[in-house]
Amino acid sequence: MEIDLSQFSQVFFEESLEGLESMESELLKLDISAPDPEAINTIFRAAHSIKGGSATFGFVQVASYTHLLETLLDEIRDGRRKMTNHHQDMLLLSVDLLRNMLDALMRKIDFCDPLLEELQQKFSTELNQDSTPLLSTEVEQKDDSAVWQITFKAGTDILRFGNDPILMFAELRALGQLDVVLLDTPVPDFTHYDPEGCYLSWQLTLATAQPLSQIKQAFEWVEDECEITYEALDQKSLEVTTPELAIEVAPQLENLTTDTPATKATKPAAITQKNQESGSIRVSIDKVDLLINMVGELVITQAMLSQLGQQDEIDHESLILMKQGLEQLATHTRDLQESVMQIRMLPISFAFNRFPRLVRDIGQQLNKKVELVLKGEDTELDKTVMEKIVDPMVHLVRNSLDHGLETPEDRKAKGKRETGTLTLNAYHQGGNIIIEIIDDGAGLDTAKILKKAKEKGLVNPDEEPSEEAIHQLIFKPGFSTADQVSDLSGRGVGMDVVLRNIHQLSGNIDLKSVKDKGSRFTIRLPLTLAILDGQLVRVGSHTYVVPLVSIHESLQVTPDRINRLSEEHQVIRLRDEYLPVIKVFDQFNHRADANEIKDGLVMVVDANNDKVGLLVDELLSQQQVVIKSLEDNYSKVAGISGATILGDGTVALIIDIAGLVSLAGINNKQDHAA
């Protein structure tokens, strides 16, 4: 029987990426002057399991690289080396490098990056250097060579699980002088003999300066299924190892509570656990339990109804029962829908996690001191929304750091704390999630924005817009408040892209800014993309759904307010705005009742922050619709974002307003996103 390891490699990748994530966040939180031992342990464990996994799957490059990391971390963990800022940087770079390596492996392409060699070199020089021990006496003891006798009786199944004793012996040999003797072990008689099993045991004699914990690591993957005994051969080594063993046995938490205040010790542990939970689409057992309960209830209701259905005659009493049953059914269905949606929900810490690193890197690059505060990390959000909101958030955070926060000198001059604060906050409000990005920086320079807007002709030269209106200007395409194009922002990839991305998620963004006090960007998003509040409209014999959030108003337009620019292009005057009108039937090649604007209804909708009118025949009901993909079985359709199933079982298509606008070709405005 051959086991195809590749089926497990996906799990390895997922777990490794999770491990890297927790490594990164622990590294960022680490107080270099007094590193939290539990944090170091977490980082070490992550590196160690990546090493073990990659060795199992034959990813030699990853395995040998993580071995370097592991060695360094082990020395730090054992107190033989003091953690420095340099180490932190090296380890953070390694996290990036390992991510790229894993990515290359996943995509089955060759990995080559000069950084690998450079870092390998750095680690080697670092490791060869004399370590700066914390407790010199302890190390002295450890330098003495000890001789260990290890009896290793392999479990019958170990080869089947991809563990090869030879590899373990090779690992031991790296620790010191190793002698291997194969013991005479009886092999079962023929009827009980499993040809693929392993019936061997060995006696290993290892002379090494390494502690027992290091030796044990060689067998870490198999210790549960194999019989392993360790015996120190001479008295001296026993003395050294006893305290070592004591530490091994004592729970690490106990060890921690003596060193650090309890609050400090428990907090990182809790966060790690949460990270692991949200790293992939794993669902907490509570949610599944709830779902199973709900289905149980549903089955009971179904049983009750079917029992009623078997009666030949329906009397008044059973009619009441049936009504009750149907009511229950409705409740359960609604509950079930809610809990199924819950499964897709992940805490927003999943998105927030990447910001400590980003803020640290950008802060260093810009020589700004930033403190990042994360609030409401437990707020849950649909996975699809989460994936799409990260990019706009990254942009806003960069913006705040680059344009918002001042340099430490400037801040000092203004009488503020040298370190600026950037706060990411998330909370629920109604059926929406609010994400805020708040900085205590300089705020928007309204005078400068207005000047620029006038230069660009976005505002009339003699116009004096309100402060709020000026703030809105930064969402216009091609608008950047940066004086100079920098690495980080100001390349013309502006807030308009952020706004568009958020609109695509059916959300919106608000901005409040006070000079020298800071700015606050507020993103409001629907909790899920799977359900949408829709306005049903009729175009000829066709029914379409328009997302309710994009609709401003719907009106009948009198002929005197319609201006014809050309045969195809007509605008309507609405208060003091001129809006282009898209004839939906025309774009979709349908036959409609109202061929002229005056005969139909114009729906004023938002498209990329510009208003346009859509000509439809009739407004039907408003309802929540479940969004289904059209691409699953067909292909993408211009002007259509998806489909939904109406109450009568028929399909209605959902209009993608931005797509419809570009289909109509009325918005020839330059796209500054490119």
Place this chain on the structure above:
Amino acid sequence: MTQFDDAIVHKNLSENASEQYLTFIMATEEYGVDILSVQEIRGWQATTAIPNSPAHVKGVINLRGTIVPIIDLRQRFGISALEYGSTTVVIVVKVNIADEHKIIGIVVDAVSDVFSVNNNDLRDAPDFGEDTDLSFIKGLANLEDKMVILLDINTLLGNEAHFEAKQLSNIISNLDAESTHAISA
């Protein structure tokens, strides 16, 4: 023990090196699709039109919560369309397009039969020269004195954009003429 089982399976395979096809009729021809790709057979139901789609794409229907496009194979092959009615048949097939499984309904005149076609009895479609792509035809089979055109449904529905509808109908009629000739000869 497992080896023994394997041997039996192998024996069965070599004896039954045939595949089953569901055949259907359109105009004067009989076509066959691999029965394993057929999910279900349905009557005609009104579709929701997809804006700006080709004429042979009739629209989408709700198949127990899944949005399934419906394609008129007559129009796809450039044969004049028939009026749909209660006897119109929609064959819902599972196709594999670019490693993605899609469910598509095809409208045909009538479902005919299920045949086992031995792989030895499968003949390649005649060559009409380099310009004519016949990759959507798996082969021809002679069954009970009639010729059945076995379609490769994945290629046919996967290469939607590749063929001109007119060309297809010509190919089919040519094929018919050629093959009848070949079979009688």
